[in-house]
Amino acid sequence: MGLDMADxxxxxxxxLASLGYPAAAVATVDLQQRTFTPRGVVGLPGALVGHPQxxxxxxxxxxxxxxxxxxxxxxxxxxxxxxxxxxxxREANRAAAQACGVHAEELIGEPLGRLLKAPYxxxxxxxxxGLLDEPVAASGTVGPIDIVVRRSDGSTFPAEARxxxxxxxxxxxxxxxxVDVAARQAREAQLEERASTDELTGLANRRRLLAALRTALGxxxxxxxxxxxxxxxxxxxxxxxxxxxxxxxxxxxxxxxxGQVVPxxxxxxxxxxEFAVLAPGVEDAEGALTVARQLLASLERPLTLQGVxxxxxASAGVVLVAPGDDPLDxxxxxxAAMYLAKRRGRAQAALFEDGLTVEATRxxxxxxxxxxxxxxxxxxxxxxxxxxxxxxxxVAAEALVRWPTCRSTS
Numbered sequence: 001m002g003l004d005m006a007d008x009x010x011x012x013x014x015x016l017a018s019l020g021y022p023a024a025a026v027a028t029v030d031l032q033q034r035t036f037t038p039r040g041v042v043g044l045p046g047a048l049v050g051h052p053q054x055x056x057x058x059x060x061x062x063x064x065x066x067x068x069x070x071x072x073x074x075x076x077x078x079x080x081x082x083x084x085x086x087x088x089x090r091e092a093n094r095a096a097a098q099a100c101g102v103h104a105e106e107l108i109g110e111p112l113g114r115l116l117k118a119p120y121x122x123x124x125x126x127x128x129x130g131l132l133d134e135p136v137a138a139s140g141t142v143g144p145i146d147i148v149v150r151r152s153d154g155s156t157f158p159a160e161a162r163x164x165x166x167x168x169x170x171x172x173x174x175x176x177x178x179v180d181v182a183a184r185q186a187r188e189a190q191l192e193e194r195a196s197t198d199e200l201t202g203l204a205n206r207r208r209l210l211a212a213l214r215t216a217l218g219x220x221x222x223x224x225x226x227x228x229x230x231x232x233x234x235x236x237x238x239x240x241x242x243x244x245x246x247x248x249x250x251x252x253x254x255x256x257x258x259g260q261v262v263p264x265x266x267x268x269x270x271x272x273x274e275f276a277v278l279a280p281g282v283e284d285a286e287g288a289l290t291v292a293r294q295l296l297a298s299l300e301r302p303l304t305l306q307g308v309x310x311x312x313x314a315s316a317g318v319v320l321v322a323p324g325d326d327p328l329d330x331x332x333x334x335x336a337a338m339y340l341a342k343r344r345g346r347a348q349a350a351l352f353e354d355g356l357t358v359e360a361t362r363x364x365x366x367x368x369x370x371x372x373x374x375x376x377x378x379x380x381x382x383x384x385x386x387x388x389x390x391x392x393x394x395v396a397a398e399a400l401v402r403w404p405t406c407r408s409t410s
Contacts, residue, residue, distance in 0.1 A: 074104075079159075083112040083174045090173070099159075099180060101152040116161070116176065117148040147178060157182055198269040200248055201255035209268035209276050213327045216278065224322040226288035227330050228277040229338040230258065230295055233313045233346045235273035246305050250312065253305075257298040262291060276334070285320045285351055292318035292349035313347035320352075369406065378405050 073080060079096035083089050092107035100107060100115060107115070143162035150156050161178040196208035204212070216225050232254060239247035251273060258275055259267045265279040279291045296316055302309040317337025321330045333352045341350035373379050379401050386396040 078177050078179060081107065081112065081115070081176045081178075083176070084168075085171050085173075087112045087174075089115070096178075099149060099151075099157075099178075106152075112174070112176070115150055116178070117150065117156075146181075149178060149180075160184075198255075201252050201269050203255050203259060203275070204266055204268035206268060206270050206276075209266060209270065209278065210327060212266040212278055213321075213330065216280065217321060217323055217325050217327055217330070220323045222280070222323055224282055224284075224320055226277075226279045226282040226291040226318055227321050227334045228279070228288075228292045228295060228316055228318040228349075229270070229334040230275040230277065230292075230314050230316045231338055231342070232273040233315055233342075238310070242305070249305055250303060250310075253303045254299065254312065254314070258295055261294050261298050274338075276331075282320065288318045288320040289349060289351045292316040292351075296347070296349055315341040315346045316349040317341055318349060318351055370403075373403055373405070379403055 073091075074093045076093055077095055079099045080091070080093045081089055081096050082091035089107050089110045089112055092104045094104060097104040097107060141162050141164045144160045145163070147159050147161045148156045149159045158181045159178040160181050161176055164175045166173050166175060196205055196211070197203070198205040213227070216222055232250070235247065235250070238250060251269070255267070255269060255275065258277065262277065262279045264281070265277050268276045268278075270276040277291070277295060279288075282288050282291060293316075296314055299312055299314055302311045304310070315338055317334050317340060319330060319333040319337055337350045337352040340353070341348050344350060380403075382400045382402055383397045384400055385394040386398060387393065388395045
């Protein structure tokens with residue numbers, strides 16, 4: 001530590017005070033006996049014998065704590081400046097130096113008012129120059145408030161700051177922490193973009209489509225729109241025979257083509273091989289059906305997958321939606337129309353018709369019932385023999401799965 005025992009014991013009164021013994025309470029300090037006697041302080045022992053190793057360890061621990069605290073402040077991600085009562089910077093961490101475009105040492109001694117500007121009423125008690133003379137809120141912190149930070153090259157950026165007035169050993173100090181608002185907003189926008197974008201295709205995902213649909217149907221001033229569901233025909237065959245990498249490439253190419261058809265449309269990958277398109281500015285049901293046919297026409301040219309041209313078709317269902325419609329109901333209607341196109345032979349577009357919602361509800365009920373039947377072992381396996389007519393011999397058998405407890409949903 002750079003101290004001999006005489007120096008160490010000479011510092012004893014001050015070190016004892018740092019450990020909780022008021023300086024005024026020390027009556028005598030005997031360096032020969034290495035003891036001190038306090039003046040009747042409640043809760044303190046009558047005498048303390050200090051071993052040099054013990055005291056040295058305590059001092060080393062205190063210094064380690066101080067070094068740790070300083071390291072945490074220096075490396076904190078939030079910019080920190082500490083100024084004295086005259087508004088002169090006394091401490092600055094790495095984040096503050098980077099924000100101002102200098103080294104931390106260059107900020108020491110700078111007037112705080114040259115680095116930070118408060119674009120609000122200077123007479124406000126929150127003004128930087130006046131905060132040292134104003135009582136601090138009960139929380140000990142004021143803010144967040146808007147400020148402008150000046151860089152070393154003279155440029156500025158908006159920031160959000162919190163200010164705390166604290167009592168230091170040499171008087172009152174002002175601690176200012178701030179974050180770059182523009183940088184934070186850019187990070188938040190980037191996170192929002194990631195959360196609302198399909199990772200595989202770069203299109204909007206289901207979350208963003210639902211948000212756009214709610215906005216369109218909630219704005220009474222907007223006109224009707226076409227909501228289309230597009231499902232790639234026989235995609236499972238491509239995925240199973242050619243592999244997931246080829247299947248992913250197919251989806252990316254389909255997404256690219258659908259995204260170029262209707263300007264101002266929200267094109268999303270709704271899930272799996274199903275895409276959804278919300279196209280504004282459609283006047284009637286026939287116009288909505290025209291949009292769906294244009295989407296399918298964009299897929300008529302074969303896709304090139306691993307150097308091979310592969311023809312791909314899709315089925316589309318479309319519904320005309322208008323402000324006031326329920327978003328989830330609109331999705332159900334578009335989905336029902338898409339299944340109608342599948343049943344009609346695929347590779348075509350179908351407009352939603354009355355009664356399709358009932359059919360979609362029945363289909364969902366059957367699907368849900370089958371899932372429950374699987375969980376409760378309600379399906380029976382039976383074998384039906386196939387008999388050759390000439391020989392009347394059983395030549396094969398077909399397996400049948402029966403659902404004895406199925407209730408009619410018609």
